Amino acid sequence: xxxxxxxxxxxxxxxxxxxxxxxxxxxxxxxxxxxxxxxxxxxxxxxxxxxxxxxxxxxxxxxxxxxxxxxxxxxxxxxxxxxxxxxxxxxxxxxxxxxxxxxxxxxxxxxxxxxxxxxxxxxxxxxxxxxxxxxxxxxxxxxxxxxxxxxxxxxxxxxxxxxxxxxxxxxxxxxxxxxxxxxxxxxxxxxxxxxxxxxxxxxxxxxxxxxxxxxxxxxxxxxxxxxxxxxxxxxxxxxxxxxxxxxxxxxxxxxxxxxxxxxxxxxxxxxxxxxxxxxxxxxxxxxxxxxxxxxxxxxxxxxxxxxxxxxxxxxxxxxxxxxxxxxxxxxxxxxxxxxxxxxxxxxxxxxxxxxxxxxxxxxxxxxxxxxxxxxxxxxxxxxxxxxxxxxxxxxx
Amino acid sequence: xxxxxxxxxxxxxxxxxxxxxxxxxxxxxxxxxxxxxxxxxxxxxxxxxxxxxxxxxxxxxxxxxxxxxxxxxxxxxxxxxxxxxxxxxxxxxxxxxxxxxxxxxxxxxxxxxxxxxxxxxxxxxxxxxxxxxxxxxxxxxxxxxxxxxxxxxxxxxxxxxxxxxxxxxxxxxxxxxxxxxxxxxxxxxxxxxxxxxxxxxxxxxxxxxxxxxxxxxxxxxxxxxxxxxxxxxxxxxxxxxxxxxxxxxxxxxxxxxxxxxxxxxxxxxxxxxxxxxxxxxxxxxxxxxxxxxxxxxxxxxxxxxxxxxxxxxxxxxxxxxxxxxxxxxxxxxxxxxxxxxxxxxxxxxxxxxxxxxxxxxxxxxxxxxxxxxxxxxxxxxxxxxxxxxxxxxxxxxxxxxxxxxxxxxxxxxxxxxxxxxxxxxxxx
Numbered sequence: 038x039x040x041x042x043x044x045x046x047x048x049x050x051x052x053x054x055x056x057x058x059x060x061x062x063x064x065x066x067x068x069x070x071x072x073x074x075x076x077x078x079x080x081x082x083x084x085x086x087x088x089x090x091x092x093x094x095x096x097x098x099x100x101x102x103x104x105x106x107x108x109x110x111x112x113x114x115x116x117x118x119x120x121x122x123x124x125x126x127x128x129x130x131x132x133x134x135x136x137x138x139x140x141x142x143x144x145x146x147x148x149x150x151x152x153x154x155x156x157x158x159x160x161x162x163x164x165x166x167x168x169x170x171x172x173x174x175x176x177x178x179x180x181x182x183x184x185x186x187x188x189x190x191x192x193x194x195x196x197x198x199x200x201x202x203x204x205x206x207x208x209x210x211x212x213x214x215x216x217x218x219x220x221x222x223x224x225x226x227x228x229x230x231x232x233x234x235x236x237x238x239x240x241x242x243x244x245x246x247x248x249x250x251x252x253x254x255x256x257x258x259x260x261x262x263x264x265x266x267x268x269x270x271x272x273x274x275x276x277x278x279x280x281x282x283x284x285x286x287x288x289x290x291x292x293x294x295x296x297x298x299x300x301x302x303x304x305x306x307x308x309x310x311x312x313x314x315x316x317x318x319x320x321x322x323x324x325x326x327x328x329x330x331x332x333x334x335x336x337x338x339x340x341x342x343x344x345x346x347x348x349x350x351x352x353x354x355x356x357x358x359x360x361x362x363x364x365x366x367x368x369x370x371x372x373x374x375x376x377x378x379x380x381x382x383x384x385x386x387x388x389x390x391x392x393x394x395x396x397x398x399x400x401x402x403x404x405x406x407x408x409x410x411x412x413x414x415x416x417x418x419x420x421x422x423x424x425x426x427x428x429x430x431x432x433x
Numbered sequence: 434x435x436x437x438x439x440x441x442x443x444x445x446x447x448x449x450x451x452x453x454x455x456x457x458x459x460x461x462x463x464x465x466x467x468x469x470x471x472x473x474x475x476x477x478x479x480x481x482x483x484x485x486x487x488x489x490x491x492x493x494x495x496x497x498x499x500x501x502x503x504x505x506x507x508x509x510x511x512x513x514x515x516x517x518x519x520x521x522x523x524x525x526x527x528x529x530x531x532x533x534x535x536x537x538x539x540x541x542x543x544x545x546x547x548x549x550x551x552x553x554x555x556x557x558x559x560x561x562x563x564x565x566x567x568x569x570x571x572x573x574x575x576x577x578x579x580x581x582x583x584x585x586x587x588x589x590x591x592x593x594x595x596x597x598x599x600x601x602x603x604x605x606x607x608x609x610x611x612x613x614x615x616x617x618x619x620x621x622x623x624x625x626x627x628x629x630x631x632x633x634x635x636x637x638x639x640x641x642x643x644x645x646x647x648x649x650x651x652x653x654x655x656x657x658x659x660x661x662x663x664x665x666x667x668x669x670x671x672x673x674x675x676x677x678x679x680x681x682x683x684x685x686x687x688x689x690x691x692x693x694x695x696x697x698x699x700x701x702x703x704x705x706x707x708x709x710x711x712x713x714x715x716x717x718x719x720x721x722x723x724x725x726x727x728x729x730x731x732x733x734x735x736x737x738x739x740x741x742x743x744x745x746x747x748x749x750x751x752x753x754x755x756x757x758x759x760x761x762x763x764x765x766x767x768x769x770x771x772x773x774x775x776x777x778x779x780x781x782x783x784x785x786x787x788x789x790x791x792x793x794x795x796x797x798x799x800x801x802x803x804x805x806x807x808x809x810x811x812x813x814x815x816x817x818x819x820x821x822x823x824x825x826x827x828x829x830x831x832x833x834x835x836x837x838x839x840x841x842x843x844x845x846x847x848x849x850x851x852x853x854x855x856x857x858x859x860x861x
Contacts, residue, residue: 159633161571161633161637205836205839205840209840211836211839211840212839214569214571214633215781215785215835215836215838215839216836216839216840218571218778218781218835219832219833219835219836219839220832220836221832222778222782222828222829222831222832222835223828223829223832223833223836224832225825225828225832226825226826226827226828226829226830226831226832227825227829229824229825229828230482230822230825230826230829233819233821233822233825234486234819234822238821354641357637357641360634360637361634361637361638364634394654395652395653395654396649396652396653396654396655396656396658399645399648399649399652399653399655400645400646400649402645402648403641403642403644403645403646403649406638406639406641406642406645407638407642409634409638410620410624410635410638410639410642413624413630413631413634413635413638414624414628414630414635422631
């Protein structure tokens with residue numbers, strides 16, 4: 038049993054909570070209309086954050102400072118904008134459901150990236166692998182008439198892409214970043230090529246067999262919060278639930294099983310791993326292939342679960358956001374998942390903000406990248422990659 | 434701060450060849466054999482894709498022929514009795530090639546290739562310069578966009594404030610674009626030098642930040658989106674830059690996008706690149722850091738400073754590319770352009786294939802520019818190959834080339850081993 042945080046850490050966490058409340062008080066359902074409340078909350082969080090920072094609790098203290106500033110700004114803006122606007126944009130149930138929808142493809146891809154990078158192979162090619170999954174899942178579902186087979190075919194396509202990356206990165210010892218860049222080019226070219234060749238300008242068929250939604254009607258019956266829960270979890274795509282399971286399963290596999298230990302040791306110190314009889318090449322091949330399959334699932338969810346069609350370059354940089362989430366989450370499954378949720382929330386909010394102002398919503402799209410830049414800059418804690426990442430291993 | 438920097442470099446591990454060492458080997462290997470093999474192999478494999486599509490070897494060859502003719506490079510083979518106007522005079526002198534783009538389609542195509550060549554040379558140099566310092570600049574795209582965005586802003590907004598003469602406005606625009614590129618790249622270099630944040634990650638993030646900020650500027654309701662009729666069309670875009678900020682065209686008709694004098698800026702950049710790296714203290718330090726940061730540090734070279742400078746200079750090249758494209762032929766920016774442009778990414782392929790040398794970059798840029806123009810749907814005869822597939826074919830070829838370039842270390846090692854064996858046999 039983990040102990041609860043104490044001392045400075047706990048204080049810093051309180052700062053974070055106060056910072057979040059600075060925004061919350063001004064938003065529905067509380068909706069304080071005076072700007073004084075968010076300002077006071079925000080400044081309080083800021084003070085706690087700075088205090089914690091000075092006393093050495095930099096990571097959480099940094100979070101408190103950040104949430105304090107952001108909460109103050111958001112809360113202040115909320116009190117300035119009209120009630121109708123607020124209630125149109127901030128619909129918590131719908132916002133959280135949309136967050137889950139946006140986060141899911143990122144979760145699959147960044148968990149995929151986690152396997153690859155934990156084994157010491159940089160995977161810039163996540164974007165391409167997602168794209169392969171997105172196209173081949175649609176194609177498979179179209180040809181076989183079954184979404185299950187579509188998913189399987191998408192996974193195979195992603196797995197093969199991963200295998201190609203592994204072949205160049207592990208066996209040929211090619212530069213992994215160059216290899217990943219090539220994978221992105223190739224996947225974009227190949228999927229666009231096949232898309233136009235097979236479906237022409239008419240696009241993918243509209244009667245595709247798509248991934249079903251899971252309906253949980255009983256949530257409505259829960260007293261008090263039932264409505265709210267139903268709004269979020271009542272009708273979600275099956276893949277969203279699979280993503281949640283995947284995150285937990287990945288944590289178990291990576292940190293609690295011998296396989297995970299092997300993957301991590303190969304990524305941290307391949308020579309030592311080799312010495313104790315672990316086949317470095319085999320582990321890396323496996324990890325990168327799995328990485329491709331998972332990223333492909335993320336792409337498949339996008340095409341076969343989210344929008345029910347394929348379009349050229351439809352992943353539109355999500356592979357890179359997934360990579361960012363992985364780094365933001367410090368190469369850990371739950372960290373990456375939380376980062377994906379954060380990025381998903383910013384996408385969802387950007388969607389809802391469109392009603393308010395299209396241009397602001399566009400600017401909002403940059404937020405995940407800014408956050409990641411701040412994170413890797415080490416301002417808020419520091420991301421530490423696996424030690425042997427990016428280095429090919431030469432067997433002796 | 435300096436203490437942290439000292440912990441940064443990878444522990445020296447003689448067993449594991451580092452990325453940088455391998456590129457050093459590639460650098461030394463030089464030569465034309467490996468890049469040529471790479472290109473031939475890439476075209477061969479994509480030929481299989483074409484073969485599957487068209488179903489006959491004849492059509493495959495015809496497709497490649499059509500692509501080649503679309504590149505405009507066939508222009509050089511069409512020698513005859515033509516004349517060309519002498520610049521700044523009315524005189525016409527004899528010339529072996531037909532320079533009139535209305536008479537010769539090849540000439541018009543070649544102009545397109547050359548326009549693209551300018552941008553690819555510069556983004557290629559942006560990637561190459563960072564490479565020579567041991568940095569992988571994936572951010573050329575963002576730096577290029579930053580250059581374009583700032584160039585558009587200066588060339589549309591500045592004339593509203595002060596009335597500068599044309600040449601001064603152009604200089605201000607281009608300089609502004611270059612500095613914007615340098616600033617964006619400099620962030621990555623600074624973070625690498627001070628806290629050791631990996632430049633690949635930071636430059637990818639910066640690419641997207643620039644892309645979305647640009648989309649915000651010129652998108653619907655953005656602060657610099659224009660409502661002027663005629664210029665915007667259906668896609669939200671910036672206003673057109675003022676007439677006098679447009680570059681002089683030295684070959685071609687303004688209505689058809691001729692070749693602008695930015696071409697000479699690109700040629701100049703190639704020379705500057707080569708001289709800076711090989712003939713200056715800065716270049717020496719950059720290369721020393723690229724070769725072995727640890728050794729460079731022992732030699733008294735500030736690694737952090739050179740990381741920053743190398744990235745900033747790389748950004749200057751990419752920003753120049755963006756600014757020249759604006760004042761040379763684009764004249765405005767719209768959101769689809771911002772989100773769909775891949776010039777900076779192709780720059781990676783250019784630098785890799787060109788072995789980070791000036792001559793190599795010039796040649797590789799010509800190859801990729803030609804490939805891009807040759808597969809553009811308007812240049813390709815639909816009789817042999819569906820044009821809407823052609824641009825994806827170009828992306829596949831680019832991908833294959835990058836893939837093989839990344840792995841040609843194996844070819845080099847094999848060649849080296851072969852040589853050693855032969856040498857051993859000779860001495861025996």
